[in-house]
Amino acid sequence: MIRATAALALLATCSVAVADGPRARELGVPFEGTPGALDAITDVAGVTVGQVTLIEDLPGGRKVRTGVTAVLPRGRQSLDTPAYGAWFPLNGNGEMTGSAWLEESGQLEGPVMLTNTYSVGVVRDAVIAWRIRAGAADSSGYWWSLPVVAETWDGDLNDINGFHVRPEHAWQALDQAKGGQVVEGNVGGGTGMSCHEFKCGIGTSSRSTMVGDRKYMLGALVQANYGTRETLRIAGVPVGQDIPVSDSANTAPPHGDSGSIIVVLATDAPLLPTQLKRVAKRASLALGRMGSFAGNGSGDMFIAFSTANAAAVNGGSFVQLESLGNDYLDPLFIAAVQATEEAIVNAMVAARDMHGQDGHFTPALPHDRLVELLKRYGRYAPPP
16 A cells, blocks of 8 residues: 555646646647537546556666556446447557447446556456445346456556556546546556657547537547657648657657557447447547557557436336437547547647656657747647
8 A cells, every 4th residue: 555655646746747737739739629618528527537647666677657547437427327338449459358348238337447558457357346345236246347448558668567556546546536627648547658759648638519409529538659750740740750759869669650549539429339439430530640550569449438328228128318310420520530639639748758667768749849840830829
């Protein structure tokens, strides 16, 4: 528990530092669409996010740079009420547990957890234990559970072989999940992640959109750890070509496009699982805008859920639900692309330089260079 207490203290320190920095829009990055009030996945009513960040220097030069992020579709009510959901793997060099049952049933039964590659098992087991602790078992005497836990690799900066994520870290992320502002960058599951060979991590964004005469919200949260420097584009600007790796003294070993990204999409629009899969697929187009080509070694996995139709997923023998017609989904497709793109850029902008395992160093995206390039290419949008 000493380690957990220290981690929470470090989390608080890190959160203040990251939350005080500008977001991408405040730097003048132009984005399309109308964001929600927070420009975060928590703009979707009921969605909560919890994060535990582990940053610690251990004897022998080992560096802990990792953590856990929890996304609860219905907040604490996620324990009892599933949500319609779907997933889509753009490239499958990664892991998302529970995806087979999600595909089969069309229901997301509990939270979505994000962590590092070697901590998927412990976080999965911790979610089951958390659910058992929260209440009595069902009529069979058991809590049947196939949690959704997704990962990206942080082994360049983090002592990943040290297995530093413990069950109590997952429990803390779940218990502390809340609405409101979501801290971005070097936090939670994204603590040790890099993107296009810049420091990256957790990012979020949202879009408000009209479908007919109804307004709906769609939010995105990403754990971004993918991409090569040379292909990076932000708002159409070839940032990666103008800020090459040689300019940043990045000592982390290059692997080509062998990282990964997890995208979580939430909406309050009434969508069926088949429609949510179509929404999840659109995250691929946001990655294309950023310059990703979903390389052979990249695990690019997306999950989408809807908070609508709560009564229809409560286990009744006959249910009635509402859904949009397929001909009316385009505004949500556009929102998914826009929110995912902005979430990735927010993750990069919020992240800070990090020294990690084996002397590796990954620099943050230099804000001044980004602004200069946006102006040079005529893409700068003065902040409101």
